[in-house]
Amino acid sequence: MLLRTAWRRAAAAVPVAPGSRSEAPTRGLRLRVVDHAPQSAVPSDTATAPPAESVLRPLYMDVQATTPLDPRVLDAMLPYLVNYYGNPHSRTHAYGWESEAAMEHARQQVASLIGADPREIIFTSGATESNNIAIKELESAIQPDTSLVSVMTVNNEIGVKQPIAEIGQICSSRKVYFHTDAAQAVGKIPLDVNDMKIDLMSISGHKIYGPKGVGAIYIRRRPRVRVEALQSGGGQERGMRSGTVPTPLVVGLGAACEVAQQEMEYDHKRISKLADRLTQKIMKSLPDVVMNGDPEHHYPGCINLSFAYVEGESLLMALKDVALSSGSACTSASLEPSYVLRAIGTDEDLAHSSIRFGIGRFTTEEEVDYTVEKCIHHVKRLREMSPLWEMVQDGIDLKSIKWTQH
Amino acid sequence: MAAAGAGRLRRAASALLLRSPRLPARELSAPARLYHKKVVDHYENPRNVGSLDKTSKNVGTGLVGAPACGDVMKLQIQVDEKGKIVDARFKTFGCGSAIASSSLATEWVKGKTVEEALTIKNTDIAKELCLPPVKLHCSMLAEDAIKAALADYKLKQEPKKEEAEKK
Numbered sequence: 368m369l370l371r372t373a374w375r376r377a378a379a380a381v382p383v384a385p386g387s388r389s390e391a392p393t394r395g396l397r398l399r400v401v402d403h404a405p406q407s408a409v410p411s412d413t414a415t416a417p418p419a420e421s422v423l424r425p426l427y428m429d430v431q432a433t434t435p436l437d438p439r440v441l442d443a444m445l446p447y448l449v450n451y452y453g454n455p456h457s458r459t460h461a462y463g464w465e466s467e468a469a470m471e472h473a474r475q476q477v478a479s480l481i482g483a484d485p486r487e488i489i490f491t492s493g494a495t496e497s498n499n500i501a502i503k504e505l506e507s508a509i510q511p512d513t514s515l516v517s518v519m520t521v522n523n524e525i526g527v528k529q530p531i532a533e534i535g536q537i538c539s540s541r542k543v544y545f546h547t548d549a550a551q552a553v554g555k556i557p558l559d560v561n562d563m564k565i566d567l568m569s570i571s572g573h574k575i576y577g578p579k580g581v582g583a584i585y586i587r588r589r590p591r592v593r594v595e596a597l598q599s600g601g602g603q604e605r606g607m608r609s610g611t612v613p614t615p616l617v618v619g620l621g622a623a624c625e626v627a628q629q630e631m632e633y634d635h636k637r638i639s640k641l642a643d644r645l646t647q648k649i650m651k652s653l654p655d656v657v658m659n660g661d662p663e664h665h666y667p668g669c670i671n672l673s674f675a676y677v678e679g680e681s682l683l684m685a686l687k688d689v690a691l692s693s694g695s696a697c698t699s700a701s702l703e704p705s706y707v708l709r710a711i712g713t714d715e716d717l718a719h720s721s722i723r724f725g726i727g728r729f730t731t732e733e734e735v736d737y738t739v740e741k742c743i744h745h746v747k748r749l750r751e752m753s754p755l756w757e758m759v760q761d762g763i764d765l766k767s768i769k770w771t772q773h
Numbered sequence: 774m775a776a777a778g779a780g781r782l783r784r785a786a787s788a789l790l791l792r793s794p795r796l797p798a799r800e801l802s803a804p805a806r807l808y809h810k811k812v813v814d815h816y817e818n819p820r821n822v823g824s825l826d827k828t829s830k831n832v833g834t835g836l837v838g839a840p841a842c843g844d845v846m847k848l849q850i851q852v853d854e855k856g857k858i859v860d861a862r863f864k865t866f867g868c869g870s871a872i873a874s875s876s877l878a879t880e881w882v883k884g885k886t887v888e889e890a891l892t893i894k895n896t897d898i899a900k901e902l903c904l905p906p907v908k909l910h911c912s913m914l915a916e917d918a919i920k921a922a923l924a925d926y927k928l929k930q931e932p933k934k935e936e937a938e939k940k
Contacts, residue, residue, distance in 0.1 A: 684868070715843075716841055719840070755840060770838065
């Protein structure tokens with residue numbers, strides 16, 4: 368209740384038609400909430416807050432890193448956080464039974480999104496744990512010469528879609544297990560574990576507008592795929608993942624999957640349009656911009672662009688009103704350019720110049736336009752400050768120069 | 774101690790009320806992504822961006838780094854007859870810290886003699902900009918850029934000196 372009222376108060380900061388909550392939320396709603404001064408733990412009282420411009424939060428264009436909770440998901444979860452708080456494995460009272468019912472309903476929701484049977488879904492703490500379970504299975508396989516193929520469905524850095532159905536076909540004909548990490552793909556592109564002959568699949572909650580800290584692994588029953596548990600304990604989840612299943616989180620994951628199933632086509636169309644808008648506008652106004660990744664087999668919501676002669680991190684600093692990423696969030700602390708870009712053969716200087724734009728369910732056209740405008744402005748500015756741009760304008764071939772290594 | 778405790782309490786309270794905890798202003802041990810305001814300042818209010826005539830005898834040009842490493846700095850100095858640096862310009866391909874380091878370098882060399890400019894150390898630049906450990910190489914490259922520019926200037930003076938001696 369407290370969370371909900373606080374959320375509503377925050378929502379009230381932006382003019383919203385009353386009763387429109389049942390629709391998809393007002394676009395950009397949660398991104399424009401005025402940030403109050405840290406000194407006051409007391410809500411509102413905007414009279415003494417610093418001028419609005421300096422406390423607005425940045426636009427969020429980093430959906431590959433994580434996504435906001437869809438309000439419909441929060442609505443589904445809330446009762447299980449405050450009222451129906453039973454342990455789903457308690458067999459002896461109504462609290463346990465209602466929690467178990469919710470867990471099984473969520474399992475059905477996840478299964479139906481990927482064309483699986485609910486008995487093939489095991490809840491975990493996230494796609495990372497699911498990946499570990501799937502790979503560990505390799506070591507505990509019955510036949511010593513069994514092997515496993517593991518491929519990402521949609522790449523999180525450049526958005527490229529792998530030919531999963533073809534790979535599945537090859538694996539099944541060679542009797543090799545096929546695992547795919549579908550964290551960025553579930554709920555965004557149509558997936559069917561039977562059509563694509565997938566044996567194991569990792570699912571992440573917080574990549575599909577669900578809660579963080581939950582995921583699932585799909586494990587095929589026919590033909591049976593045997594996995595070894597990573598953690599042992601009370602034998603929950605058919606012994607494959609012991610530990611109390613967190614009902615509120617799995618209810619959130621289930622709700623997120625159901626919403627995704629309903630919204631997939633609409634979201635895909637809308638996101639494609641916005642993605643085209645972003646890339647067309649940028650490419651029209653700026654020369655020497657390269658899109659990384661195959662343009663055909665590509666999920667539109669993940670756009671990775673290299674702006675030649677401008678370094679990625681300086682552009683991120685310049686675009687401080689927009690939350691973006693250069694390379695994956697996992698490797699952001701290192702000085703290495705993205706391993707994905709290196710693997711697809713991008714020149715090293717272009718790899719340093721790449722920015723990833725993430726467009727999601729709640730991204731508005733206004734946000735895209737604002738981001739594009741700022742991006743164009745700052746790339747031009749940074750190019751004016753760039754010695755490489757200057758050399759290229761003077762007709763010097765950069766590849767002919769002997770650079771000093773540090 | 775009490776202040777730290779109160780600060781922690783405020784942050785916890787603010788998180789509870791769904792407000793994002795404000796990031797601390799002092800970022801001495803911040804990761805590279807939290808840009809210090811001095812670094813941002815050099816980007817937003819750039820000093821000495823540009824180019825000098827590199828064919829001129831009084832201009833020394835230093836070009837250091839490599840695009841493959843993600844850091845290239847070009848630093849130019851203009852020196853008068855008395856050996857004092859009267860103008861400096863820079864252009865940088867690199868992260869915010871690299872831009873700030875080279876920008877600061879141009880500010881510091883102005884008004885110094887060629888010998889004094891040689892004493893500028895990367896540690897001073899890093900301290901002034903509060904660079905985190907992962908960004909120290911930017912300040913080192915800025916020091917290299919200064920030295921390269923001075924070396925280029927000295928090289929240009931040598932044929933002049935020979936001519937003067939001959940006379």
